Amino acid sequence: MSNPVPKVGFISLGCPKALVDSEQILTQLRAEGYDIVSSYDDAQLVLVNTCGFIDSAVEESLEAIGEALDENGKVIVTGCLGAKGDIVQQTHPQVLAVTGPHALQEVMDHVHQQLPKPHDPYTDLIPAEGLKLTPQHYAYLKISEGCNHRCSFCIIPSMRGDLVSRPIGEVMQEAENLFKSGVKELLVISQDTSAYGVDVKYRTEFWGGRPLKTRMTELAAALGKLAREYGAWVRLHYVYPYPHVDEVIPLMADGLILPYLDVPFQHASPRILKLMKRPGNIEKTLRRIEDWRAICPNITLRSTFIVGFPGETEQEFEELLEFLEEAQLDRVGAFAYSPVDGATANDLPDPVPEEVQQERLERFMQLQSAISAEKLQNKIGQTMQVIVDGFSEDNLLLGRSSADAPEIDGAVILDQVEDEVTPGQFMEVKIVAATEHDLIGVPIEDATIDD
Ligand code: SF4
Numbered sequence: 001m002s003n004p005v006p007k008v009g010f011i012s013l014g015c016p017k018a019l020v021d022s023e024q025i026l027t028q029l030r031a032e033g034y035d036i037v038s039s040y041d042d043a044q045l046v047l048v049n050t051c052g053f054i055d056s057a058v059e060e061s062l063e064a065i066g067e068a069l070d071e072n073g074k075v076i077v078t079g080c081l082g083a084k085g086d087i088v089q090q091t092h093p094q095v096l097a098v099t100g101p102h103a104l105q106e107v108m109d110h111v112h113q114q115l116p117k118p119h120d121p122y123t124d125l126i127p128a129e130g131l132k133l134t135p136q137h138y139a140y141l142k143i144s145e146g147c148n149h150r151c152s153f154c155i156i157p158s159m160r161g162d163l164v165s166r167p168i169g170e171v172m173q174e175a176e177n178l179f180k181s182g183v184k185e186l187l188v189i190s191q192d193t194s195a196y197g198v199d200v201k202y203r204t205e206f207w208g209g210r211p212l213k214t215r216m217t218e219l220a221a222a223l224g225k226l227a228r229e230y231g232a233w234v235r236l237h238y239v240y241p242y243p244h245v246d247e248v249i250p251l252m253a254d255g256l257i258l259p260y261l262d263v264p265f266q267h268a269s270p271r272i273l274k275l276m277k278r279p280g281n282i283e284k285t286l287r288r289i290e291d292w293r294a295i296c297p298n299i300t301l302r303s304t305f306i307v308g309f310p311g312e313t314e315q316e317f318e319e320l321l322e323f324l325e326e327a328q329l330d331r332v333g334a335f336a337y338s339p340v341d342g343a344t345a346n347d348l349p350d351p352v353p354e355e356v357q358q359e360r361l362e363r364f365m366q367l368q369s370a371i372s373a374e375k376l377q378n379k380i381g382q383t384m385q386v387i388v389d390g391f392s393e394d395n396l397l398l399g400r401s402s403a404d405a406p407e408i409d410g411a412v413i414l415d416q417v418e419d420e421v422t423p424g425q426f427m428e429v430k431i432v433a434a435t436e437h438d439l440i441g442v443p444i445e446d447a448t449i450d451d
Pocket of ligand 1 (some may be wrong): 147148149151154157192240
């Protein structure tokens with residue numbers, strides 16, 4: 001059965017140019033399956049296309065907005081008056097959104113946020129949540145495209161341009177569609193998740209009739225609350241080490257989002273970090289890690305590093321090893337530097353010979369493997385919530401805890417599971433053993449630990 005058709009009221013004021021804008025919006029609304037209704041009572045949302053040319057037109061527009069607010073309450077304003085500073089918001093702070101003239105896409109984005117597009121399974125070729133390549137129980141949610149940084153080893157900004165954040169209402173709507181379709185773990189991704197909203201100056205938009213800032217902390221909190229309603233997890237990826245990353249740690253401690261921070265540090269030597277054009281105060285980073293753990297003791301820290309960066313001396317590499325020892329990160333990925341066509345780091349002097357790079361990479365991995373393995377050993381005896389992924393090729397039942405992102409981290413091998421389980425199901429398990437990369441857990445009632 002399809003959902004009831006959403007109903008929109010429309011008031012069109014102003015000159016023929018405004019009229020054409022109205023026609024385009026109405027056409028799009030109809031094309032997407034919205035019903036256009038002529039009374040305030042029937043409408044679930046009212047659009048007012050305004051004129052702001054002369055004083056009397058401004059007055060007429062403001063009156064029309066006031067009437068729509070009194071009679072209906074849910075009002076989006078577009079048109080020339082929207083381009084005249086804050087006059088609409090100042091006169092009518094209750095309006096849900098304001099755009100300038102000729103802003104079809106922006107208007108439709110606001111409409112989608114307030115009154116989701118109807119989905120008709122008989123005529124729509126794609127489901128509301130879109131087509132996904134991931135298993136049904138987890139999905140990636142991309143919140144922005146591009147990046148404002150210029151790390152010298154990376155060419156993403158030249159390929160994808162500067163940061164462009166998706167409207168937060170649209171992101172929330174996609175998240176809700178995914179949860180509704182059965183997704184139990186949402187993986188928030190971008191090139192730089194912590195920069196979300198910088199390009200739109202952290203603009204305040206609306207979601208579910210409430211103001212919401214286009215900003216990582218606010219997004220993480222809103223996603224966490226939404227996920228709670230659906231009994232699902234939210235995991236943040238690719239968090240550049242900005243100072244305001246500290247703000248999401250309390251959300252992790254409160255259980256709103258998973259206590260998992262994927263923050264690429266890339267190196268620990270201040271000189272190499274400078275050559276990489278990355279934040280370089282490693283003492284501060286260590287203090288921050290300590291603070292994060294004090295606030296959220298069960299936080300999992302994942303990071304990536306590049307070894308053998310051009311000019312890296314043995315001493316600088318050892319600084320990196322010292323950092324690893326001190327930071328005691330849970331999950332680490334590492335690569336030997338390799339020049340990417342177009343990266344400015346290629347022009348740096350003193351490239352590290354390949355055999356030295358490989359030797360350093362091995363030393364790095366040896367140290368980190370020991371740290372990671374010890375961290376896994378320390379989890380024996382703990383109980384934890386695990387999401388079931390399904391069977392591996394060798395028929396092991398696999399799940400993941402908050403510490404394990406799909407595809408990149410380890411797993412919790414589920415043993416002695418007698419009841420039938422399905423992917424996406426959550427289980428409470430006790431950890432009874434650990435291998436180098438994975439944990440072995442059994443359902444709580446069956447748990448006994450081997451010494
Ligand atoms: S490495 Fe990440 S933060 Fe740096 S430029 Fe590339 S995408 Fe941006």
